[in-house]
Amino acid sequence: MPEAHVVGAGQSDFGAHPAESYRSLFLTAVEDALAGDDGDEPLSPADVDELVLGTLGVGGRQLGLSAAAAATHVGVEGPATRVENACAAGGYAVRAAVRAVRAGEADLVLAGGVEVMNDLSESLPYWLGVSGETAYERLAGTTFSGVYAQMAAAHMDAHGTTREDLSRVAVKNHRNGARNPHAHLAFECTLEEAMSGPAVAEPLGLYHCCPTTDGAAAVLVASDAAAADLDRPSVRVAGVGAGSDAVGLFDRETYTSIPASRRAAERAYEAAGVGPDDLDLAEVHDCFSIAELLAYEDLGFCEPGESGDLLASGATALEGDLPVNTSGGLKAKGHPIGATGTGQIVELYEQLLGRAGERQVEGARRGLAHNVGGSGGAVVVHVLEHEEGGAA
Numbered sequence: 001m002p003e004a005h006v007v008g009a010g011q012s013d014f015g016a017h018p019a020e021s022y023r024s025l026f027l028t029a030v031e032d033a034l035a036g037d038d039g040d041e042p043l044s045p046a047d048v049d050e051l052v053l054g055t056l057g058v059g060g061r062q063l064g065l066s067a068a069a070a071a072t073h074v075g076v077e078g079p080a081t082r083v084e085n086a087c088a089a090g091g092y093a094v095r096a097a098v099r100a101v102r103a104g105e106a107d108l109v110l111a112g113g114v115e116v117m118n119d120l121s122e123s124l125p126y127w128l129g130v131s132g133e134t135a136y137e138r139l140a141g142t143t144f145s146g147v148y149a150q151m152a153a154a155h156m157d158a159h160g161t162t163r164e165d166l167s168r169v170a171v172k173n174h175r176n177g178a179r180n181p182h183a184h185l186a187f188e189c190t191l192e193e194a195m196s197g198p199a200v201a202e203p204l205g206l207y208h209c210c211p212t213t214d215g216a217a218a219v220l221v222a223s224d225a226a227a228a229d230l231d232r233p234s235v236r237v238a239g240v241g242a243g244s245d246a247v248g249l250f251d252r253e254t255y256t257s258i259p260a261s262r263r264a265a266e267r268a269y270e271a272a273g274v275g276p277d278d279l280d281l282a283e284v285h286d287c288f289s290i291a292e293l294l295a296y297e298d299l300g301f302c303e304p305g306e307s308g309d310l311l312a313s314g315a316t317a318l319e320g321d322l323p324v325n326t327s328g329g330l331k332a333k334g335h336p337i338g339a340t341g342t343g344q345i346v347e348l349y350e351q352l353l354g355r356a357g358e359r360q361v362e363g364a365r366r367g368l369a370h371n372v373g374g375s376g377g378a379v380v381v382h383v384l385e386h387e388e389g390g391a392a
Contacts, residue, residue, distance in 0.1 A: 004101040005227040005234040006384065007108075008033040008043065008220035009349040011342075014184040014334035016118040017214040022061065023073040026053075026114040029216040029339075030074045033110070037355060041231035043220070045075030049106035052096045053082050054089030054113035055338035058127045059120050076110060086131035087287065089113060090217065091341025091371030091380040097221040098237050098382075107226040112218035113339035124212065128337075131374045133248030145209055145288065147249050147375045149201035152290035154255035156203065159305035161293065163203055167194035168311050169289035170207040170331055176318055177328025179358040184213045184334030208289040213334030217343035235352050238274070238366070239383040241267025247377040258376035261298035265370070268381040269300075276300035279322060279383075280364040281351055283344035285372035286329040295370055296324075299381075318359060326351060326359045341371030345382060352386035 010032025012025045034043045051074075053067040062069055071080035083093045090113030097111035117124065129138035132147065155161045171191050177183040189207060197206035227234045243263030246252050253259065269275055276299060284299065286292035293307035301322060302310040310316060316324040327333045327347040330340060348367040350356045369382045 002102050002104060003224050004098040004237040005222050005224070006219050006237065006345065006349050007222045007227055007230055007232055007234045008036050009218070009346040011182055011217040011339070011346050012215050013182050014213050014215035014336060017116070018119045020116065020214060022055070022114045022116050023070060025116065025214065025216040026070050026112060026218070027074050029112060029218040030110065033218040033220050036232050046077070047108055048076045048078060048110045049108050050078045050100060051076045051080040051110045051112070052093040053080065054093035054342060055082065055115060056084060056086060056089060056131065058115055058117050058124070058337065061116070070114070085378045086373035087285070087335070087337050088341055088371045088373030088378045088380055089338040090343065091369065091382070092242070092378070094219060094221065094342055094345050094382060095240050095242060095380050098240055101221050101223045107223045109221045110218060111221055111342060112216065113342040114216035115336035115338045116214045117212050117336065118214050133251070136250065137248055143201065144375065145201040145204055148288040148290055149204045150249060151255050151294065151375070152203050152288070155290060155293065158256050161308050163195055164191070165293060165308035165311060166203070166208050166289040167191055169286060169292045170194040172311070172317055173286065173325050173329040173331040176326050176359055177332025180328050180333055183328045183332050184211050185332045204288055204290070210287045210330040210335040213336045215334060215336035215339045215343070217339045217346050219342055219345050219349065233353050235349050235384050235386045237382060238385040239268040239270070239272025240380070241265060241271060242380045243267070244378050245376055247374060249375050252376070257304070258294055258298050258372065258379065260376050260379040261295065261370065261372065264379040264381040265299045268368070268383050272383040274366065274383060278366055279368050280366050281323045281326055281361045282368040282370065283327060283329070283347050284324055284370040286325060286331050287335055287372070289331070291372065292324065292329065299368070299370060318361070323361050326356065326361060341369070341380065344369035344371060345384070348384045352384060
């Protein structure tokens with residue numbers, strides 16, 4: 001099968017940008033990806049064969065033909081397709097770009113994601129809730145914080161997970177986010193602050209929940225021939241895996257795992273010919289602190305029930321054996337729904353090329369991105385590789 005390579009990546013600042021449109025945010029990310037870093041060959045929108053845009057369309061803005069509208073705004077003339085898979089829309093957009101390149105249908109595909117969320121107030125819970133099971137979750141008043149609170153409570157009952165474990169996720173990711181110039185919540189917090197934050201949905205408090213974020217991210221996916229012809233470094237997409245499950249948590253076989261994550265990871269590892277022990281870093285979907293702990297177990301970083309111990313050991317810290325969420329994760333970098341999965345790929349690209357600045361993982365050669373839709377109805381996992389690895 002032909003290979004696919006990431007040859008460019010960019011993003012807007014993640015944060016509150018109520019004056020920005022989804023088009024202007026996306027243009028910022030696209031221009032960043034096309035320009036590349038110092039010494040990279042600059043590209044133009046005319047070089048792009050196709051565009052795939054991931055977005056939920058929060059607030060109902062341009063629900064129809066949003067990809068075509070975005071493509072026109074950034075100057076891409078090839079076919080444009082919108083991908084919607086809730087919070088996994090951006091990751092699935094990258095997957096679609098990889099598949100187009102591997103199928104020989106395009107040499108250079110722009111995969112992006114964008115969301116504007118901070119111009120809404122009263123209606124925001126409605127728009128986020130449409131990604132849950134409508135009749136028995138959203139219309140019954142259950143929010144996503146409520147759904148993940150159920151998962152956290154179940155994990156606590158089954159494995160003895162504590163509020164301190166949940167809080168350590170926040171402390172670690174805020175520490176990383178403070179080193180990311182694009183992060184929404186770019187500040188550190190103490191364990192005491194994280195544990196004492198006001199309740200949102202017990203046992204989850206304020207510091208256990210990601211923020212409401214605006215932002216965009218974009219990556220350029222190239223064929224073997226296109227990557228070889230370009231005068232810019234590339235990162236190989238070694239493996240991709242995806243999985244789906246019941247949209248409603250109550251319809252699933254377990255509350256203490258996300259089965260779609262397990263299936264997606266197994267497929268990505270098999271495609272890449274690697275296992276979790278071969279990874280140098282990972283970006284995982286930590287919309288709530290419990291989600292990161294579940295990811296450790298579902299992705300094979302540890303056995304079920306051992307995620308709290310893994311975190312407490314320091315293994316997933318920036319200086320640990322397997323740094324997780326070096327970007328700050330959804331918790332600190334932010335969670336602009338459609339842009340999140342693409343933004344994870346941006347972070348891996350920068351890390352594997354040694355361009356991550358203060359949060360650089362020395363010698364990183366292989367990274368994983370894990371993007372979850374809703375509470376686990378859809379998951380996509382990418383494994384990226386670079387032979388030389390990032391420098392300190």
